[in-house]
Amino acid sequence: VPDELSAPFWQAASEERLVIPRCRTCAVATFPPDVLCSACGCAEGFEFVPHHGAGTVRSWTVMRQSFLPGFEDDVPFVLVDVELTDADGVRLIGRLVHSDQSDLRLGAPAHIAWELLPGDLRAPAFELTERSVS
Amino acid sequence: VSSWDARNKVAVVGYAQSPIQKHAPVTLGVLAAQTARAAIADAGLTPAQVDGFVTSSLFPTAGSHAVEDGVSTVSAEWLASHLGVQPRFAMGFQGMGQLPGSVSLAVNALVAGSADYVVLHRALHNPQGSYHGNSMTRASGFQQWSVPQGFFGPLATIALTHNEYVQRYGASREAMAQVIVEARKNGARIPWSVWHDKPLTAHEYLAAPMINDPICRFDCDMPVDGVAVFVLTRADRARDLPHRPVYVSAISRSQPSRRRLPLHWPLDDIMSVGEDTARRLWSDAGVGPENVQLPQLYDGFSPFIYYWLETLGFCKVGEAHEFVLDGGIDSDTASGLPVLSGGGALGNGRMHGVPQMLECYLQLSGRAGPRQRPGVTVGLACHSSPHLGGAVIYSAEA
Numbered sequence: 001v002p003d004e005l006s007a008p009f010w011q012a013a014s015e016e017r018l019v020i021p022r023c024r025t026c027a028v029a030t031f032p033p034d035v036l037c038s039a040c041g042c043a044e045g046f047e048f049v050p051h052h053g054a055g056t057v058r059s060w061t062v063m064r065q066s067f068l069p070g071f072e073d074d075v076p077f078v079l080v081d082v083e084l085t086d087a088d089g090v091r092l093i094g095r096l097v098h099s100d101q102s103d104l105r106l107g108a109p110a111h112i113a114w115e116l117l118p119g120d121l122r123a124p125a126f127e128l129t130e131r132s133v134s
Numbered sequence: 135v136s137s138w139d140a141r142n143k144v145a146v147v148g149y150a151q152s153p154i155q156k157h158a159p160v161t162l163g164v165l166a167a168q169t170a171r172a173a174i175a176d177a178g179l180t181p182a183q184v185d186g187f188v189t190s191s192l193f194p195t196a197g198s199h200a201v202e203d204g205v206s207t208v209s210a211e212w213l214a215s216h217l218g219v220q221p222r223f224a225m226g227f228q229g230m231g232q233l234p235g236s237v238s239l240a241v242n243a244l245v246a247g248s249a250d251y252v253v254l255h256r257a258l259h260n261p262q263g264s265y266h267g268n269s270m271t272r273a274s275g276f277q278q279w280s281v282p283q284g285f286f287g288p289l290a291t292i293a294l295t296h297n298e299y300v301q302r303y304g305a306s307r308e309a310m311a312q313v314i315v316e317a318r319k320n321g322a323r324i325p326w327s328v329w330h331d332k333p334l335t336a337h338e339y340l341a342a343p344m345i346n347d348p349i350c351r352f353d354c355d356m357p358v359d360g361v362a363v364f365v366l367t368r369a370d371r372a373r374d375l376p377h378r379p380v381y382v383s384a385i386s387r388s389q390p391s392r393r394r395l396p397l398h399w400p401l402d403d404i405m406s407v408g409e410d411t412a413r414r415l416w417s418d419a420g421v422g423p424e425n426v427q428l429p430q431l432y433d434g435f436s437p438f439i440y441y442w443l444e445t446l447g448f449c450k451v452g453e454a455h456e457f458v459l460d461g462g463i464d465s466d467t468a469s470g471l472p473v474l475s476g477g478g479a480l481g482n483g484r485m486h487g488v489p490q491m492l493e494c495y496l497q498l499s500g501r502a503g504p505r506q507r508p509g510v511t512v513g514l515a516c517h518s519s520p521h522l523g524g525a526v527i528y529s530a531e532a
Contacts, residue, residue: 001272001273003278006278010278030393031394031395032279032393038392038393059401060294060297061290061294061347063290065289065345066287067197067264067266067268067286067287068281068284068286068287069268069269069271070271074284079284079285079290081294081298081400089392091395092395093280093285093294093395095283095284106301117282121282124283
């Protein structure tokens with residue numbers, strides 16, 4: 001459920017655009033956005049800036065059991081932890097889509113995809129960027 | 135460099151530990167009051183002499199459970215009033231690392247003269263039904279950032295962290311099996327443990343199905359009902375009491391790490407904050423890892439053993455899995471570090487940092503009975519993850 005802090009993120013997501021919050025004063029990215037900037041301490045708020053959606057895989061796990069309603073029919077699914085490039089170390093977690101789990105490696109390039117949720121919402125997800133054959 | 139003024143000025147002087155069970159036959163508050171009375175008597179005191187009560191009453195579930203004082207949690211104020219005591223000092227610790235946090239409250243109260251005898255308790259409850267099962271269908275506030283993707287629950291948290299470790303350092307499940315086997319071996323020897331007489335073999339561990347790869351159910355402690363109570367006082371008063379005092383020599387709590395998604399714990403966050411926690415711990419205690427005969431590491435999730443071994447400097451970063459595989463934590467050998475000799479959380483049930491603190495107290499006071507280890511004068515008790523919790527150094531006179 002979006003709130004005042006998060007509405008711009010979810011609005012952009014519904015249009016399949018990734019935006020990340022950067023401090024209006026020091027421009028450091030913080031995710032999730034906060035009521036104060038932890039980098040400079042100001043209360044000027046965050047501006048949601050478009051991001052190209054590329055990053056690298058830092059970890060992943062296979063969810064074989066869910067403690068939440070609505071996910072029972074989805075398991076097993078793979079969640080990936082992706083560090084966005086050019087984003088001050090911000091990391092997002094999303095479902096792995098359109099990709100083969102066996103191609104997952106630490107440092108593998110990935111980019112944002114969008115998972116359609118009920119109510120026409122979209123959640124961040126990731127797919128592996130095509131790797132050159134090594 | 136400032137030194138810690140409270141070093142060795144406060145001692146643990148008595149304890150009681152309830153049976154640890156999946157579901158206790160009595161309500162948690164009843165168990166807490168009974169255990170507190172036993173601990174006060176063990177210290178050679180009466181309830182009327184106790185003028186301080188501290189605890190952390192966190193009920194660590196992600197599930198949809200009601201929280202009720204005296205039933206699913208027990209606050210310091212609840213316990214005092216149900217022992218018929220009007221304390222000068224009653225306070226709860228808010229935050230992670232509940233045992234180091236509570237010990238810190240007790241030490242500060244005693245050194246400041248806010249109380250003379252402090253009862254420190256920890257009461258843990260296992261509700262009926264799924265511990266972490268949650269019926270939410272809408273995610274608001276902080277959880278909106280991770281729940282829509284299906285990232286929820288502590289097992290997913292530790293799975294992401296630990297897969298990062300496994301992939302980076304090539305750690306095997308065979309190595310992790312040694313952690314769980316060691317915890318359950320020692321827990322099986324402890325009469326009050328939920329796992330008493332129930333050791334686990336490496337084969338059973340390796341055969342367990344994954345829940346969140348690379349984590350299976352044996353990597354996580356079992357929720358239980360149980361209460362532990364310790365009595366603390368200043369060193370000058372401790373000398374007049376029946377048992378050998380065990381002094382608090384340093385307390386280090388982890389300082390905030392960077393803001394992340396809810397329950398997202400990147401390995402590098404754990405290590406960098408944990409290394410700072412360790413630095414302050416050794417500095418305040420005036421000892422180093424080589425001086426600790428009994429490093430009781432926290433194992434609510436099995437991978438924490440690796441992270442604590444590495445952040446505290448018992449082995450090099452990235453090598454804990456090899457250290458463990460080589461028998462480095464076998465408490466039955468002369469060369470093994472007894473990091474789980476008290477059974478830990480995996481070998482006792484979800485008592486948070488209690489098994490670590492209790493093992494330090496029992497061994498350093500010479501009260502471990504048939505499990506007594508010779509010549510133990512410096513112990514260490516961790517709780518939680520190195521980036522969230524903390525650690526306490528205990529010492530006794532030789």
